Amino acid sequence: MPAADDPADAPADARAADPGGADPADAATDQAIPYRFDRTAAAGELQERYASLAAGEETGDEVAVAGRVMLVRPQGRLAFATLRDASGQVQLFALKAETDRFDTFAKLSLGDWVGASGRIVKTRKGELSVKVRDWVLLAKARRGFGDKWKGITDVETRYRQREVDLWANERTREVLTMRSRVLSALRRDLESQGFIEVETPMLHPIPGGAAAKPFVTHHNALDADLYLRIAPELYLKRLVVGGFERVFEIGRVFRNEGVSPRHNPEFTMLELYQAYADHTDLVPLLEQLVATVATEVRGTTRVQCEGREVDLTPPWRRASLAELTSEAVGEAVDVHSDPADLRRLLAAAGQDPHPGWGPGKLLLELFEKTAETSLWGPLFVTGFPAEVSPLARRDRHDPMLAERFEVIVAGRELVNGFSELNDPDDQRKRFEAQASARAAGDEEAMMVDEEYLRALEHGLPPTAGLGIGIDRLVMLLADVANIREVIAFPTLRPER
């Protein structure tokens, strides 16, 4: 924290009055700021408790409230102020005849924090109020808040100075509160099913568990380059190797890629792994988990998103990638199709196929270019090619496919899940294929992870796992179109 405000950065009025600190014209700042305040009631609680109090009625009930001054209406020898705390709002009613330091109270600024004590009354116009006897300034708002009617709407200010956005905009408080409730509901539900929450490293010697470009950093004492994790997957499966049968982690992952309304460089992922299960066991688990969370935070499994309904009530539709793609391109294709045909269709869809792509990659690209954009969901897309699923176990009926699904909800990929590949020899082959792709220029292809291979050699039981993009889940439930709305401090270019 700076010792003093930079005068050039201070509001014009404060700068003119006193570049070093408080505005002497405002007597409220002459008060000593206490170190603590004994609050006895929250605004929301008072509104409930005294809902039936009649207009003009005065109680003898003494309370002490604290919060931020949102509006002030001085009126001669009376003054009203709207006080807001985390639970809601309550009016402060001050009278020159009864209120300590009334003149100073009447000069409070919007944004000031105050503590006030007095009796509960309801004004003649029916507004629940604390009739202030004593009050104290808890913090001075030296910077003005936005327009008192319109608040702050400038998106850059809203993201860069979220503290201002939060107290100016109700909707921001709602969305970030909903995020917290989503996380809490997820944890509760998983724990009730015997999953334990674990934490694994964020600094990885080899970035693994996903196809993505990592951030690189350096540890000085170890003189080692480390990567910010792109996924916790490999460490979580190592915990299953060690004997934890149901684990989950909710945590930040980092991907050094573009930003967009649906992508933030750091985002929150939930990954869970269940031993002795395959990908089909995850289907009801996921449906139930999402439905439970939706019911807890929205009260329903039928939510509105971007003006359309998303019905999260289980069960959700299932369709294979091959059938969805066939339908979209108007001819039957699958992972066994002639690669030449897949290339032709891909070119027709406007995508230039890379010479190194095998049939699996070609089919996936074709799906993404044709079918995926029109899907709304919720929908399990199954039958992903093994070629593009290097950590997933091969389909028991077709070794060209993996036992993997992605879930699309509200047109966005929300979940990726599969039966985990637990054969160390096959895993080594998959890593090697990835490494060749990497050598051929695919920056997002995986590296061979010997540590992980060694762990698999100790024996990973049959295990199923999935990952959920938490930010996107919150976007869905809060019905916001931009990922930055669900992240308290989204990544922006540094100021200046």
Added chain:
RNA sequence: GCGCCUCUAGCUCAAUGGCAGAGCAACGGACUCUUAAUCCGCAGGUUGUGGGUUCGAAUCCCACGGGGCGCACCA
């Protein structure tokens, strides 16, 4: 990374080639039941930055910077 849009007082916005304005906030004053209180007064600006065109630029052009959206990449 590329394309399009955008940036004016603390905030929300006007002014589209001709004197940079309003509302709110702030500041001074009036007011004993207000609800975005009301009323009177006062102050507030290198129009994102730097160039250019023009008699004259917030306005037109170029570059740079911030932000938004789209594309690409992904979750």
